[in-house]
Amino acid sequence: MPAMARKFNASQQAMIHLIATMGPLSRTRLARALGVGKPALTALTRTLIEAGIVLEAREEAEEPRQGRPSMLLAMNPDYGYFAGVSITLEQPVLVLVDLVGHVTARVELPFSRDPDTVAAQIAEGVDVLIAEAGIPRERLFGIGVAVSGLVDAGHEICLNSTHLDWHNIPLARLIREKTGLPAYLENDAKTAATREKLFGEARILDDFAVVTIGDGVGCASFIDGKLRRGHNGGAGEIAHTTVETGGRPCKCGKRGCLDTVAAPGAILHDARGAGLKVATIAEIEHLAARNDPVALDVLHRAGATLGAVIAHLVQVNDPEAVFVIDTSAAIGTLIRTLIQQTVGANVLPDMGATLRLTFSRVSGDFWSQTAASVAAHKFFVPD
Amino acid sequence: MPAMARKFNASQQAMIHLIATMGPLSRTRLARALGVGKPALTALTRTLIEAGIVLEAREEAEEPRQGRPSMLLAMNPDYGYFAGVSITLEQPVLVLVDLVGHVTARVELPFSRDPDTVAAQIAEGVDVLIAEAGIPRERLFGIGVAVSGLVDAGHEICLNSTHLDWHNIPLARLIREKTGLPAYLENDAKTAATREKLFGEARILDDFAVVTIGDGVGCASFIDGKLRRGHNGGAGEIAHTTVETGGRPCKCGKRGCLDTVAAPGAILHDARGAGLKVATIAEIEHLAARNDPVALDVLHRAGATLGAVIAHLVQVNDPEAVFVIDTSAAIGTLIRTLIQQTVGANVLPDMGATLRLTFSRVSGDFWSQTAASVAAHKFFVPD
DNA sequence: CAGGTTTTGTTGCTTCCGAAAACTAAAACG
DNA sequence: CGTTTTAGTTTTCGGAAGCAACAAAACCTG
Numbered sequence: 001m002p003a004m005a006r007k008f009n010a011s012q013q014a015m016i017h018l019i020a021t022m023g024p025l026s027r028t029r030l031a032r033a034l035g036v037g038k039p040a041l042t043a044l045t046r047t048l049i050e051a052g053i054v055l056e057a058r059e060e061a062e063e064p065r066q067g068r069p070s071m072l073l074a075m076n077p078d079y080g081y082f083a084g085v086s087i088t089l090e091q092p093v094l095v096l097v098d099l100v101g102h103v104t105a106r107v108e109l110p111f112s113r114d115p116d117t118v119a120a121q122i123a124e125g126v127d128v129l130i131a132e133a134g135i136p137r138e139r140l141f142g143i144g145v146a147v148s149g150l151v152d153a154g155h156e157i158c159l160n161s162t163h164l165d166w167h168n169i170p171l172a173r174l175i176r177e178k179t180g181l182p183a184y185l186e187n188d189a190k191t192a193a194t195r196e197k198l199f200g201e202a203r204i205l206d207d208f209a210v211v212t213i214g215d216g217v218g219c220a221s222f223i224d225g226k227l228r229r230g231h232n233g234g235a236g237e238i239a240h241t242t243v244e245t246g247g248r249p250c251k252c253g254k255r256g257c258l259d260t261v262a263a264p265g266a267i268l269h270d271a272r273g274a275g276l277k278v279a280t281i282a283e284i285e286h287l288a289a290r291n292d293p294v295a296l297d298v299l300h301r302a303g304a305t306l307g308a309v310i311a312h313l314v315q316v317n318d319p320e321a322v323f324v325i326d327t328s329a330a331i332g333t334l335i336r337t338l339i340q341q342t343v344g345a346n347v348l349p350d351m352g353a354t355l356r357l358t359f360s361r362v363s364g365d366f367w368s369q370t371a372a373s374v375a376a377h378k379f380f381v382p383d
Numbered sequence: 384m385p386a387m388a389r390k391f392n393a394s395q396q397a398m399i400h401l402i403a404t405m406g407p408l409s410r411t412r413l414a415r416a417l418g419v420g421k422p423a424l425t426a427l428t429r430t431l432i433e434a435g436i437v438l439e440a441r442e443e444a445e446e447p448r449q450g451r452p453s454m455l456l457a458m459n460p461d462y463g464y465f466a467g468v469s470i471t472l473e474q475p476v477l478v479l480v481d482l483v484g485h486v487t488a489r490v491e492l493p494f495s496r497d498p499d500t501v502a503a504q505i506a507e508g509v510d511v512l513i514a515e516a517g518i519p520r521e522r523l524f525g526i527g528v529a530v531s532g533l534v535d536a537g538h539e540i541c542l543n544s545t546h547l548d549w550h551n552i553p554l555a556r557l558i559r560e561k562t563g564l565p566a567y568l569e570n571d572a573k574t575a576a577t578r579e580k581l582f583g584e585a586r587i588l589d590d591f592a593v594v595t596i597g598d599g600v601g602c603a604s605f606i607d608g609k610l611r612r613g614h615n616g617g618a619g620e621i622a623h624t625t626v627e628t629g630g631r632p633c634k635c636g637k638r639g640c641l642d643t644v645a646a647p648g649a650i651l652h653d654a655r656g657a658g659l660k661v662a663t664i665a666e667i668e669h670l671a672a673r674n675d676p677v678a679l680d681v682l683h684r685a686g687a688t689l690g691a692v693i694a695h696l697v698q699v700n701d702p703e704a705v706f707v708i709d710t711s712a713a714i715g716t717l718i719r720t721l722i723q724q725t726v727g728a729n730v731l732p733d734m735g736a737t738l739r740l741t742f743s744r745v746s747g748d749f750w751s752q753t754a755a756s757v758a759a760h761k762f763f764v765p766d
Numbered sequence: 767c768a769g770g771t772t773t774t775g776t777t778g779c780t781t782c783c784g785a786a787a788a789c790t791a792a793a794a795c796g
Numbered sequence: 797c798g799t800t801t802t803a804g805t806t807t808t809c810g811g812a813a814g815c816a817a818c819a820a821a822a823c824c825t826g
Contacts, residue, residue, distance in 0.1 A: 011812080028774060040813050042776055067773025068821040150733055160733055207614055219699075223606055230701020231590055234734045237698050242691060242729050254728070308625060309695075315620050316602075316699050318613020345637070346625050350533055350543055351617045394783085411803060420785050425805055450802025451792040 008048075011036075015044055017380055019054060019073055020100075021203040026059070026070030045073060053079045053099075075099050080139050082379070083126055083181075084372025085109070086146040086188060087118060087164065087171075088215070094125040095368040096133050096140075097376070101199030105133040106365055113164055119174035126179050142182040144374035145171060146191040146367055148218070150233050155184040155374070159233070162251060163215075186374045188367060189218030189236055190227055195373035196323055197222050198380070201358070207319045209236075211310060214327040214367075216263045221317060227377075238313070239263075243305050262306040264330035271298045285332035296334075303335040307342025314347050314355060321356035327366055331359060391431075394419070398427055400763055402437060402456055403483075404586040409442070409453030428456060436462045436482075458482050463522050465762070466509055466564070467755025468492070469529040469571060470501060470547065470554075471598070477508040478751040479516050479523075480759070484582030488516040489748055496547055502557035509562050525565040527757035528554060529574040529750055531601070533616050538567040538757070542616070545634060546598070569757045571750060572601030572619055573610055578756035579706055580605050581763070584741070590702045592619075594693060597710040597750075599646045604700060610760075621696070622646075626688050645689040647713035654681045668715035679717075686718040690725025697730050697738060704739035710749055714742060 008016065011034075018033055019025060025033070027041040034041075048054040055076045059069050077098040085094045096105040107128045109121045122143070130137055149161025156172045158164075175183035186194070193210040196202040202210075206225040212218040219236040221228045228235045240250065240257040247256025248266075260266050264281060271284050274294045278284050287295035310322060324331065324339065331339075336359050344352050391399065394417075401416055402408060408416070410424045417424075431437040438459045442452050460481040468477045479488040490511045492504045505526070513520055532544025539555045541547075558566040569577070576593040579585040585593075589608040595601040602619040604611045611618045623633065623640040630639025631649075643649050647664060654667050657677045661667050670678035693705060707714065707722065714722075719742050727735050 009812095026774075036812095037814055038775065039777085039815085043812085064823065065773085066771075066823050068775075068823095070774060150731075221699075223611065224609060226607060228606065228700065230734075231703040232701055232734045232737055234731055235699065235701035237701075237731055237734070238695070240731060241695050241698055312621070312624050312692075312695055313699055315624055316604075316618065316696055317611065318615055318618035318620075320614040348533075348617055348620055348623060351613075351615045351620070354615055409803075421804065422786085422806080423784055426784090447794065448802085449794050449800075451804080453803060 011040070012044055012048060013381060015041075015048065016053065016075075020075055020198070020380065024057070024072040024074040026072055028070065030073065049073075052076060077102065078139075080141045080379070081133070081135060082141055082372040082375040083129060083143040084146070084191075084368045084370070084375065085122060085125075085143070086191075086367030086371050088148065088367070089113075089163070092118075092121075093365050093368050094122060094129055095365050095372055096129050096135075097369060097372040099376070101195070101369070101373065101376070103365060103369060105129050106368075107132065115166070115169045115171055115174055119171065119178050122175055123178035126181070140181060141379050142184065142375035143175060143179065144191065144371040144376075144378075145175065145183065145185050146188040146371035146374070147171070147185060148188045148215070150237075151185045151187050151190075153229065153233060155186055155378075158185055182375070182378065184374050184378050186371070187218075187220070187233070187236075188212070188214070188370070189220040190229070191367070191370035191374050192218070192325055193220035193222055194227060194377050195370040196325075197227070198373050198377055200323075202321065202323065205320050207317070208321040208323065209310075209313055209317065209319045211306075211313075211322060211324045212327060213262075213264065213324065213330050215265070216259045217306070217309075219313065221313075221319065223317065223319075238309055241309060243309065258305065258309055262302045262309075264328050267298060267302045267330065270301065271295065274298060281330045282332060285334055288334050299332075299334050300338060303338025304342050306335070307339040308346060310339065310357075311343045311346035314343065314351060318351055319355075321358065324357070324359045325366075326359065326361045327363065329361060329363070331361070394423070395427055395431060396764060398424075398431065399436065399458075403458055403581070403763060407440070407455040407457040409455060411453065413456065432456075435459060460485065461522075463524045463762070464513075464516070464518060465524055465755040465758040466512060466526040467529070467574075467751045467753070467758065468505060468508075468526070469574075469750035469754050471531065471750070472496075472546065475501075475504075476748050476751050477505060477512055478748050478755060479512045479518075480752060480755040482759070484578070484752070484756065484759070486748060486752060488512050489751075490515065498549070498552045498554055498557055502554065502561050505558055506561035509564070523564060524762050525567065525758035526558060526562065527574065527754040527759075527761075528558065528566065528568050529571040529754035529757070530554070530568060531571045531599070533620075534568045534570050534573075536612060536616060538569055538761075541568055565758070565761065567757050567761050569754070570601075570603070570616070570619075571595070571597070571753070572603040573612070574750070574753035574757050575601070575708055576603035576605055577610060577760050578753040579708075580610070581756050581760055583706075585704065585706065588703050590700070591704040591706065592693075592696055592700065592702045594689075594696075594705060594707045595710060596645075596647065596707065596713050598648070599642045600689070602696065604696075604702065606700065606702075621692055624692060626692065641688065641692055645685045645692075647711045650681060650685045650713065653684065654678065657681060664713045665715060668717055671717050682715075682717050683721060686721025687725050689718070690722040691729060693722065693740075694726045694729035697726065697734060701734055702738070704741065707740070707742045708749075709742065709744045710746065712744060712746070714744070 031038045031041045077100045091111045092109045094107050109125050148163045150159040158166045158169045172183040172185045202208045209221040217239045219238045239259045240252045242256050244256035248260040250257040250260045284295045414421045414424045440455050460483045474494045475492045477490050492508045531546045533542040541549045541552045555566040555568045585591045592604040600622045602621045622642045623635045625639050626641050627639035631643040633640040633643045667678045
C-alpha cells in the first residue's frame with residue numbers, strides 16, 4: 001500500500017466508476033461495458049490493484065460454469081475515507097464514510113453559526129474522527145460540507161444561505177486551511193442527489209431527480225450522468241416556486257412559495273390554523289385515516305401541490321426516476337398516494353408510464369453522509 | 384473537392400464545431416480554445432482543408448499588429464447542404480440551407496397527412512430543390528423533419544403526435560428509402576432549440592432553453608451543450624402542464640393545461656368569450672394599450688401564466704438564457720412585459736440577475752429551417 | 767483419467783494520437 | 797537591416813489501445 005497516487009487518468013477513472021457502480025465485475029465484463037479490448041484491462045487493473053484501490057477476489061460460483069472462473073474486481077472500502085458534515089441550525093454531526101459509502105465513525109460537534117468557529121470545530125472533529133476510526137490521516141481524502149443555499153461552481157463559497165444568514169462565506173477555504181484536507185461545499189439537495197448517484201439506487205442511472213423533504217423542500221437532478229448545477233448553481237431551487245398566487249407570506253419575501261404549502265412546518269401550521277390539535281404530521285395522517293375532513297384537506301393540499309411541482313419537473317427534464325427522500329417523517333401514506341396520483345395525472349402518459357417514482361424515509365446522519373458523498377464524488381470524478 | 388469523407392473523428396468534429404460556432408479563427412486561437420497543442424492543429428486543419436469543409440483566408444487586420452498575421456479558418460458554406468421540412472396541418476415548405484444556416488432554396492409541397500404520401504412528396508421536393516439550387520446531389524448531406532409530438536431516441540419514429548394523429552410512424556425510414564438521404568425526425572421545439580444552438584444566438588451557450596409560441600407552446604433545452612431529449616424523448620413538453628386546476632378542457636383530455644391559457648388560439652378564444660370582437664392578438668394588444676379592462680385581463684392571464692411556467696423552468700435548470708420565439712405574432716409588448724415581470728418576480732434573485740430572457744418574432748419558413756438544423760447537427764455532431 | 771472445449775486473462779507487437787521542443791515564416795519596430 | 801513578436805510546421809517521442817497468439821483454469825466426454 002504505497003501512499004495513494006490520487007491522480008488517476010481518464011480510463012482508470014472510468015474503470016473505477018464502473019466497478020463502484022456496477023458492483024464486482026470480471027475483467028472481461030468490464031472490458032465489454034467499457035467498450036475497450038481485454039488487453040487494456042490487464043494494464044489498467046494492474047495499476048489499480050497495485051495502488052490498492054481495487055481488490056481481486058476469486059469468483060464463488062453457485063452453479064458450476066464452463067471455462068476458467070473469473071477473478072472479480074471490487075472496490076477496496078478501506079482504501080480511503082471521506083468526511084462529511086451538514087451545517088444546519090441544529091447540532092452538526094461529522095461522519096466518516098468509506099469508499100463504498102458506509103459510515104464507519106461519527107462525532108458530534110458543538111453548534112455554531114460563525115464560519116470561523118464552524119471550520120475550527122470541524123478541524124478538531126476530524127482529528128477525533130480519524131483517531132476513533134483508527135486510520136492514518138493520509139487515508140482521509142477529503143471533506144464534504146452540505147449547506148442549504150447557493151454554492152459557487154468551485155464548491156468553495158456559500159454564496160447565499162437565507163437559512164444560515166450567510167453571504168459569500170468561503171467556508172471550504174477556511175476548512176481547507178484548518179484541516180489541510182481538500183474541502184468541498186455543496187447545496188444540501190445536491191449532496192443528496194450525489195449520494196444517490198454514488199452509493200444509492202441511482203448508481204446505474206444517468207438521468208434522475210431527487211426531491212428532499214426536510215426543513216423545506218429541496219431538489220436536484222443528475223442529467224446525462226452529471227449533477228446539474230446550472231449557470232448560477234441554483235438548478236433545482238424549487239422551494240420558492242410560486243404555487244399559490246397571493247398565498248401565505250414566505251421567509252423569502254414572496255407569497256405562496258412551495259415551501260409555504262408543502263414543507264413539513266407549513267403543513268403543521270396549516271393543520272393548526274384549521275383547528276387541529278396536532279404535534280406531528282403523523283398525527284394528521286392518523287386523523288385523515290379516520291376521514292377527518294380537515295386533516296384530509298390539509299394533506300391533500302400539500303400532496304397535490306408537491307405532486308404538481310414534481311410533475312412539472314418531470315415534464316421539463318423527463319428523467320428516468322424521481323426519488324422523494326423524506327428526512328423529517330413528513331410523507332405518510334396519504335401524501336405519498338396523492339403525489340403519485342397527481343404526477344400520474346399531470347405527466348404525459350408516454351412519460352408517466354416509464355417513470356420510476358420512489359419514496360424513502362431516512363433519518364439520523366443522513367445529511368452528513370450525503371455531504372461525504374460529495375468529497376467521494378470529487379475523488380472518483382474530479383472534473 | 385473529393386467526394387466528401389463524411390466521417391470525421393472526434394478531434395476534427397470538435398474543431399468543426401468550434402469554427403462553426405466561434406466564427407473564423409486562427410489556428411493558434413483554435414488550439415487554445417480546444418485545449419490542444421498547436422501541432423495537432425496543423426494536421427487537423429490540413430485534412431479539413433483538403434476535404435474542402437474549411438476555407439483558409441488571410442486575416443485583414445484593421446490596425447497593424449505585430450507578428451506574423453494569422454490565417455483565418457472558416458466554414459465553407461458551399462461544402463454541403465441540408466434539407467428541412469416541418470410537417471404540420473398546413474402546406475409544408477421544403478427548404479435547403481447551407482453549412483452556415485442560410486436558406487438557399489425553397490419549394491412548396493402539397494399538403495397531406497398520410498405518411499407514405501408525405502415521404503413521397505418530400506422525395507420529389509428534394510429533386511426540385513437541388514435542381515433549383517444547382518448543386519450536385521452528393522452535396523446534400525441529409526434531411527431533417529420537424530413534427531409536433533414525441534420522437535424516439537433514434538430520430539426515426541414519430542411515437543405520438545396528437546396534432547397529426549400519428550402513432551409510431553417511422554417517417555424517417557420512409558423518407559430515407561424514398562430519397563436515399565439520411566433522414567432525421569425531431570420534435571419541433573427541439574428543432575428550434577437546435578437551430579438556436581447551431582446557427583443562432585445560442586451558438587456560444589451551453590445551457591439555454593427555447594420556448595416557442597406557435598400553434599401551441601413548445602419548449603426545449605440545451606444542457607451542458609447537448610440537446611436534452613430525456614428518457615422518453617419528452618423533455619420540455621410543458622404545453623400540457625396543468626396551470627389551472629379545473630380549467631378549460633384541453634385537446635389532450637385534461638383540464639387547465641398551459642395550452643388552454645397561453646396558446647395564441649386560447650388567448651383569442653378567451654378574448655372572444657369575454658365579449659371582445661377581435662380577429663388577432665395584435666388587436667387585443669391594441670385594445671389593451673387603450674386600457675380596455677377586458678383586453679388587459681385576457682393578456683394578463685396569458686402572460687402571467689407563461690411567465691410562471693418559464694420561471695419554474697428556470698428554477699429547475701438554471702439556464703444561462705431563455706429564448707422566447709414567437710412564430711405566430713402572438714407576443715406583443717404587453718405580454719412580453721408581463722412575462723419578464725413574472726419571471727423576475729418568481730426566480731431567485733441570484734439567478735434572475737444573470738438570466739438573459741430574449742424575445743424574437745419569426746415567420747415564413749422558420750420551422751423548416753429549424754428542421755434542416757437537425758440534419759446539420761447530426762452532420763456536425765453525430766454522437 | 768486423459769484429452770477436448772470453453773471461457774478468462776496475459777504477453778508481444780503494431781499502430782495511432784497527441785504533446786513538447788525546436789524550427790521556419792511573415793509581419794511590425796526602431 | 798537586424799530584432800522582436802506572433803503564426804504555423806516539422807520532428808521526435810511516449811503513452812494508450814487494438815490484434816493475434818498464448819497460458820490458465822475450470823468443465824465435459826469417452
